[in-house]
Amino acid sequence: MKVLIVTACGARKNLRPMPAYKLYKSARIKAVYNRRCGNDMKILSAEHGLLDAHKTIEPYGRILDQKRALELVTSVARQIEDYDCVVFFKGGARKAYTSLIKAACEKAGQTLVTLGYANMGGINDLPKVMEFARQNKWEEIQKIEHAEICN
Secondary structure: OOEEEEEEOOOOEOOOOEEHHHHEOOHHHHHHHHOOOOOEEEEEEOOOEEEEOOOEEOOOOOOOOHHHHHHHHHHHHHHHOOOOEEEEEOOOOOHHHHHHHHHHHHHHOOEEEEEOEOOOEOHHHHHHHHHHHHOOOHHHHHOOOOEEEEO
């Protein structure tokens, strides 16, 4: 099973172009990146939509609002079609990002697992959730606090 890990972008950025996972000055993004366990990772960006973590980008200042989220749903849905499951680590992310990834997964017919609370609560459960998703062990994911399966 092919699992994609996604997290939201961060407001604070470095001032020069670099790979997305390095551009954002976010402990959450770095923590997710370090726990991706070989899975593809993308960052949900207000400017770029769903962005490969290794893609080099310029700094920007756009903030995700409801209008922009609606504009991005179709393109995000297209980018997740090749995966069997999307795991969204939401710890510290604004609700607009969770709403966007939920809408995109619904449009693409993808299983979505959300995980995380507060700033980085649940981060250490991320590798376990991805492994359970890869093995279709949904009942095990349901036992993890702050993990939710959305179909």
